[in-house]
Amino acid sequence: MDNYVRIFDTTLRDGEQSPGATMTSAEKLEVARALAKLGVDVMEAGFPAASPDDLEAVRRIAVEVGNPTDGSRPPIICGLARASKNDIDKAWEAVQHAARPRIHTFLATSEIHMKYKLKMDREQVLDRVIQMVGYARSLCEDVEFSPEDAGRSDPEFLYLVLGEAIKAGATTLNIPDTVGYTTPDEFGALIEGIIKNTPGIENCIVSTHCHNDLGLATANTLAGIRAGARQAEVTINGIGERAGNTSLEEIVMALHTRRPVFNLATGIDTTQIMHVSKLVSNYTGIVVQPNKAIVGANAFAHEAGIHQDGMLKNQLTYEIMRPEMVGVTQSRLVLGKHSGRHAFKTRLSELGYPLNETDLDKAFERFKALADKKKTITDADLDALVADEFYQPSEVFVLDGLQVACGTMGMPTATVRLRGPDGATHIQAAIGTGPVDAAYKAIDAIVQAPSTLLEFAVHAVTEGIDALGEVTVRIEGTNGYHSLNAQKETERSRTFGGHGADTDIIVASAKAYLAALNKLLVVTGKYGSAETPATQGLTAWSRKE
């Protein structure tokens, strides 16, 4: 058995399935690029049978991220498919454009799932697995099979199903603890039993896929790896349904920090972790709590006394990892009012935003405006500024003006001016329970896209009362826009996130709401059936002009 653990990232599939994590096709592409730079071995780009938009998003990732032009080894691009011909065809349609495509198909093997969800008996399940794995293999050389809810399946039946899947052509066998039910001892024993008892498994990769319902996903995954699994399915920040999936960053840093114990390597460039973590948090609107291992704001927090001492040895009394290792930059102050275009460009490039000259001009203009208001501009400010300026869906309505009066005397009032898809400007005033409510009501009066606000959050990007405020919102279209959940076979109502940044949080709130509404309008096809395909990174995205 080799000592290399393949990192299979499913942020774009299982992660994106969590409530509110819906990303646009352009956002998915950007995350896929960041994952490739991070060095993941496989990325599950989506569930192509869910909808034509989902298929198209996976196809774009296969084309653009699955075929690097810089000579680097391409990541495997994987598409999920239920054990049906239609799903497998759709997955292949999407991933075949990648240099290294993979089809991942699954079928439940636990008694409870077979009886209540599939309504199939063991023999029927076995037959279906043989047929569909075989069919996938007839299309694609790289086929992964998962017995869903393996954690609660009869091990003897599992060995049989997996053995037949191997004969039918599966090259990776993924063992999911679908409901996050097992303990590390149990999960380790499950993997050990599978490796010992499944015929033909010596020529396959065994993989783990754990959920965190009891807080044990990381430990279960590590137990599986120690028992011989050589692929770990993970997500950035551990996002995913319910309590989420195993965190990529925790698995990678545990293997890295305790190298002598595990004696295993991954292909991850750990210094990219923090950047990808922030990117995913921004796009999904799913916050990372300060006490989250590895990527939480406090994970590496130190007190003044310790730093002043400055001795590395002394630091090791309370620190088992260096923050730089995961890309946490220690310097908080980076740029100010007098920083030039060159310094600005260099810093953006270091942060992973290689803007072209036109985009750089626009970004620099925003930077200068911000520097006029705010004494120091940190990396976090730059992240927020770039996200606000460039990482937005195609704009249908653009905020052209906003005026607000509010306070304790009641009657909060907002006046909003928008430029619409017809090029005309529209103006509306409204009163509300507060300034945000008033602004949103005024926007609603113009945009006329009925929706429910599910979440609203503001945080200051950096310290100081002059800080840039970043607003994230999540809305659900009242008329419903549904997408198929691969496992539960239920239609889920899609929700749409938006973010906006400004030193005025009411302005940022209006921008965020408008971004979410624009996403809703574009995705539901009310204005333009899909986003314009990106050709090369940021530049092709629709921008505010």
Place this chain on the structure above:
Amino acid sequence: MDNYVRIFDTTLRDGEQSPGATMTSAEKLEVARALAKLGVDVMEAGFPAASPDDLEAVRRIAVEVGNPTDGSRPPIICGLARASKNDIDKAWEAVQHAARPRIHTFLATSEIHMKYKLKMDREQVLDRVIQMVGYARSLCEDVEFSPEDAGRSDPEFLYLVLGEAIKAGATTLNIPDTVGYTTPDEFGALIEGIIKNTPGIENCIVSTHCHNDLGLATANTLAGIRAGARQAEVTINGIGERAGNTSLEEIVMALHTRRPVFNLATGIDTTQIMHVSKLVSNYTGIVVQPNKAIVGANAFAHEAGIHQDGMLKNQLTYEIMRPEMVGVTQSRLVLGKHSGRHAFKTRLSELGYPLNETDLDKAFERFKALADKKKTITDADLDALVADEFYQPSEVFVLDGLQVACGTMGMPTATVRLRGPDGATHIQAAIGTGPVDAAYKAIDAIVQAPSTLLEFAVHAVTEGIDALGEVTVRIEGTNGYHSLNAQKETERSRTFGGHGADTDIIVASAKAYLAALNKLLVVTGKYGSAETPATQGLTAWSRKE
């Protein structure tokens, strides 16, 4: 060995030590009450030697929570002390008022800590442990000893130190993985080795204390318990320094959900978990991420299709715990405009807020005002309303009026009127980079307490654009207010949190900032040297009148 696992909660000590988690004495008392209701066996109420305020907070908890008047079994109230006479005296001074007091003393035993932090050799460490455990035992029958950084200590030396601590009178031996470095196999083996090799350990309780730096705290704690530990040191929401401590809720629910595997019980009333989780998150300002196990907003999220089906069996295909078990109420709509005082009182009482008649009148008035603005009032709204109305530090300055104008045309302006400690009203106008900045500058001009804003966050309490906005801020006094960290022996700069709720987020922002400033003024003794001692719950607290 019995099959009862003692839950030792250190939210008020190790949890409160995390950046920004500083709580006032009144907040600590309220959390202590909630912990007692939750059913923790031991609560570590603080580190009395840190400052006179810390001692006083522990003393109040010992007096008021350590002596229940309703006939319930009192929780053990524990105070932390370094291995010194002074610290132990202070701890005893604070906890002796409890019906069941405990002194918890510690000394590091790892080579790196002895060499670089303690600058002591093994013999000196052993001598100090014998003397100080003996001294603690001469004051208190219940003495806990922790060999700090046990996870990186030489096991043979550990057995020796622990054996001598037992001889000197220790009754509980707590084994900390101080830096969150071990794997479950290692930590389980450590506990097993200690139980096997330490003379006299059969008459003591062995305890675990794990940190989550690699995401393994829960698994390590469970491994320790399976190896024979019968006390687990945990915090609510897993808060604590860096990536935090083991989560109370994860340990309790893992033991509960997998009862047949562990065959162990705790004394926790699991239906209180969600309420305590929210209380701690509110007071510390440390958010819980949606994908946090057990207490995250998505932990029990389901999709429409599943609910409509309604079959319990079918639910079990993707659900291993019932949300009601941790106190998640399924009904989202609870009260509206036409709800009466009785329904309001009943719901508050169910939520754990047993207000007296005067407080109820005030709360009902606020409720009615809110119901005029907002169609439906949920439990979350009530939590925010009660927190905003009652759970505030003594007020020095009170917000009397606020008027704001802002928008894209620039020049955001705020006018603020405050009533000061002298009873006089003060009014100031200021411009800022945004409406919050402007309001804070106007407040600063009146209050004159130099501080730095470290964090600012707003979230909508519930869905809908008419939602109540809850703002949390964290500030640091520019002139510094320091408190001693027990382990690192460094002074840490204390920070102060504040929260405010209003349908107008600018008003909520002003309230939150003022609450934090008031906390700073009270704690630093600028106005009144300490809060007025509480006599019975909420009623004695200083309120807005």
